[in-house]
Amino acid sequence: SQKIEQNSEALNIQEGKTATLTCNYTNYSPAYLQWYRQDPGRGPVFLLLIRENEKEKRKERLKVTFDTTLKQSLFHITASQPADSATYLCALAEDSNYQLIWGAGTKLIIKP
Amino acid sequence: SQTIHQWPATLVQPVGSPLSLECTVEGTSNPNLYWYRQAAGRGLQLLFYSVGIGQISSEVPQNLSASRPQDRQFILSSKKLLLSDSGFYLCAWGGLAGGAGELFFGEGSRLTVL
Numbered sequence: 001s002q003k004i005e006q007n008s009e010a011l012n013i014q015e016g017k018t019a020t021l022t023c024n025y026t027n028y029s030p031a032y033l034q035w036y037r038q039d040p041g042r043g044p045v046f047l048l049l050i051r052e053n054e055k056e057k058r059k060e061r062l063k064v065t066f067d068t069t070l071k072q073s074l075f076h077i078t079a080s081q082p083a084d085s086a087t088y089l090c091a092l093a094e095d096s097n098y099q100l101i102w103g104a105g106t107k108l109i110i111k112p
Numbered sequence: 113s114q115t116i117h118q119w120p121a122t123l124v125q126p127v128g129s130p131l132s133l134e135c136t137v138e139g140t141s142n143p144n145l146y147w148y149r150q151a152a153g154r155g156l157q158l159l160f161y162s163v164g165i166g167q168i169s170s171e172v173p174q175n176l177s178a179s180r181p182q183d184r185q186f187i188l189s190s191k192k193l194l195l196s197d198s199g200f201y202l203c204a205w206g207g208l209a210g211g212a213g214e215l216f217f218g219e220g221s222r223l224t225v226l
Contacts, residue, residue, distance in 0.1 A: 008153070030211070031211070032210075041222070042220065043202050043217030044217050046215060089155070091156075092211065093210050096209045096210040096212035098210050099146075099171070100210075100211040100215070102156040104154050104155045
């Protein structure tokens with residue numbers, strides 16, 4: 001069955017640097033891969049969706065890449081700010097007939 | 113604009129007591145509705161989803177049930193809670209089927225079963 005692996009260790013980044021988070025999957029290449037932000041005690045908030053035929057997607061300071069050969073998605077935050085500190089979740093679906101499968105998330109800490 | 117409301121935000125219940133968590137969505141019609149549970153350090157676990165009134169799909173067999181009595185209302189219930197039911201419950205809605213579209217989450221309900 002499909003498994004999603006996100007770094008369980010917190011990622012500490014200096015303010016102003018680029019933060020890069022990794023999402024690896026083990027089985028089939030998903031048709032859709034999504035990234036969400038979750039603050040403590042709150043519900044996740046959608047950030048970006050990338051499709052299997054897309055290699056890169058951008059939104060303001062955010063960038064997502066999708067490498068089906070490596071079975072990996074990278075999530076980048078450029079010019080990081082302390083307000084970017086949160087847990088970032090990766091989720092993917094085989095296609096629109098299937099529901100999302102979620103990673104456990106990576107905690108990102110941006111130090112001023 | 114669309115909004116999603118979920119309540120109660122926190123509750124502490126004894127083992128064997130009933131449960132009812134409610135979720136309502138405003139500003140959209142015929143949404144796909146979801147109930148998730150999130151355990152510490154683990155990914156979101158899909159419990160139930162619904163594509164329409166009275167249509168409920170269960171992903172995980174357990175002592176929980178869900179109902180959708182109205183188009184924009186989704187209820188998570190249990191007749192007798194277990195200790196293992198403790199967790200953070202999240203309601204969400206989406207406009208597209210499966211993983212094809214983004215999900216919008218409520219603020220969550222923290223359940224502690226003692």
